Amino acid sequence: MVHNGIEYGDMQLICEVYNIMKDILKMSNDEIADTFDEWNKGTLDSFLIQITADILRFKENDKYVLDSIRDSAGQKGTGKWTGIASLEYGVPVTLIGESVFARCLSSLIDERGRASTQLKGPNVQSFDGDKKQFIEYLGQALYASKIISYAQGFMLMREAAKQYGWKLNYGSIALMWRGGCIIRSVFLGNIKSAYDKNESLENLLLDSFFTDAINKCQQGWRKVIATATVYGIPIPCLSTALAFYDGYRAKRLPANLIQAQRDYFGAHTYELLDKPGEFIHTNWTGHGGNITASTYTH
Ligand code: 3PG
Secondary structure: OHHHHHHHHHHHHHHHHHHHHHHOOOOOHHHHHHHHHHHOOOOOOEHHHHHHHHHHHOEEOOEEOHHHOOOOOOOOOHHHHHHHHHHHHOOOOHHHHHHHHHHHHHOOHHHHHHHHOOOOOOOOOOOOOOHHHHHHHHHHHHHHHHHHHHHHHHHHHHHHHHHHOOOOOHHHHHHHOOOOOOOOEOHHHHHHHHHHHOOOOOOHHHOHHHHHHHHHHHHHHHHHHHHHHHHOOOOHHHHHHHHHHHHHOOOOOOHHHHHHHHHHHHOOOEEEOOEEEEEEOOOOOOOOOOOOOOOOOO
16 A cells, blocks of 8 residues: 555656646657656666656657646545555655645646636746756755655554554565566665664654755755746645655744644643643633643644
8 A cells, every 4th residue: 555655656746847847947758758767877767767758758640649648647546545544643644645636636627627717827937047957956856755755655654563563674665665566666775775774763764875865955856846836837746745854854843833722722732842741721811711621632
C-alpha cells in the first residue's frame, strides 16, 4: 500500500515539473524528454523518469500521443488507501494525500472547463530568466520533494509498526521496492544505506546523506515553488513537500494559538511549555465558568 502511495506521489511530482517546463519555460516535448533523460543519469535515475521521457517522445501519425490524452486521471484506490491510513494513524503523509487529491481535481474536467472561462490567473510576462539554471532548480525541487515523500511513507510504516508491535526491516523494504516495482530507482539504494547505518533512524531526513541532499537542493526548490506560484501553475506536491519540511524543522509552530482557540471556544484545555502533561483551562472571557471538556485528544 505504501509503495503504491509513493508511486502516486512520484508520478504527480513528475507531472508538476512537466507542467512547469511546458507552461512556464515553453519547452517542447522533445526538450522535456531530453531533460528527463539527463536527470535519469543522476540522482533521479528511476523507472518512472525513464518511461516519462519515452512517453513524451512517442508519436503516432506524426503527432505526440501525450498531447491528445484527456487530462483526467483515474485511480484504482491504493493511493487513497494510503491517505486514509495516514489520517487514521495521525501521520502527516501530506504529499501522497495531495497526489490523490490532484487526481480527484483533474477528474473534474468538465467543471474545470467551465471555471477556466471565469476564474482569472495572474497576469505575468513570459519567462525571461536563465532557463538552463531554472531547469537545474527543477531537478533539485523534484529530488527534494521525493525525499520528503519517501520520508513520510516510512513515517507511516514506523507508526504502524509501533501500533501493531511489528519489527520492520526498513532497509529491506527499500531494497524490495527496487525489484521490478514501479518506483524502482537508484534513490532506494540510498534509503537502504541510511537504515544500514542506523536501523532505528527516527526519520530519513535525519540521515546525513538526506540532510545534505536537501540542503543542496533547498535554494532551487524554493525558487521553483515561488516561480510556479507567481505564474499560477498548480504544484500541490512540490509545495506541500516544502511546507512539510519547514514544519518538521520548526522548533516552534503556531499550534499554541490553536490550543488557545480550542480552549477559548470549547474549554478543551492546553499544556504549558514548561509543564507538559498538565492540562489547564483559562477562563478567557471572564464568564462561562471553569468547566473543561471531558476528553482530550492530541
Ligand atoms: C498499479 O497499477 O501500479 C497500481 O495498481 C496503481 O494503479 P492506479 O494508478 O490505477 O491506482
